[in-house]
Amino acid sequence: MMRPSGAIQKSLLIVVLLALAACASGPTPVPPEAPEARERSSRMPTPTVPTVPTDGSSPPTASPVDSLLEEARAFRDRGNLSASFARLERALRIAPQRAEVYLELARSHEAAGRPGRASASAERGLLYCGKSTCTKLRQFIDY
Numbered sequence: 001m002m003r004p005s006g007a008i009q010k011s012l013l014i015v016v017l018l019a020l021a022a023c024a025s026g027p028t029p030v031p032p033e034a035p036e037a038r039e040r041s042s043r044m045p046t047p048t049v050p051t052v053p054t055d056g057s058s059p060p061t062a063s064p065v066d067s068l069l070e071e072a073r074a075f076r077d078r079g080n081l082s083a084s085f086a087r088l089e090r091a092l093r094i095a096p097q098r099a100e101v102y103l104e105l106a107r108s109h110e111a112a113g114r115p116g117r118a119s120a121s122a123e124r125g126l127l128y129c130g131k132s133t134c135t136k137l138r139q140f141i142d143y
Contacts, residue, residue, distance in 0.1 A: 065095045069104050076108050084108045099129035099137065106140040115140075 072087035085108055091101045102125025109118035122140035129137055 063095075065091045065098055065101065068094070069100060072104050072108065076104075076111055081108060081112050084111075097128045099125045099127075099133040101125075102128070103133060103136055106137065110140065 068087045068091040072084045072091070075081070075084040075087065085105075088101060088105045088108060091098070092105070095101060102121050106118040106121040106125065109115075109121055118140045122137040125137045126134060126141075
């Protein structure tokens, strides 16, 4: 087995020592906020996160999910099913308990000629639906 030369050994030793020195130093202290920044942040309202009802009904105000559903419908109506599915997948990640998302997903699967997937999406949506949405979802299950 070959031994590294003296210059290589010194270089490796320096690298190891520098790495150890970097690990040994503590975190740098964070400077305190300027008084005007603290004052400004105390006046700013705390953002609220909208809640999504678990019964499948629509929230009282427009949400990102509602926008995604509208975009998905528009893309589906124009025949761009891949863009429609992309919006619906995103809506599912945001609100997996919104029956409307499953309804639109079932409609898009139907438009793509996939009745089995439309039915499966509708069945999943029945777990979260309200009265009117349940009726619409059941239409996809009766294939």
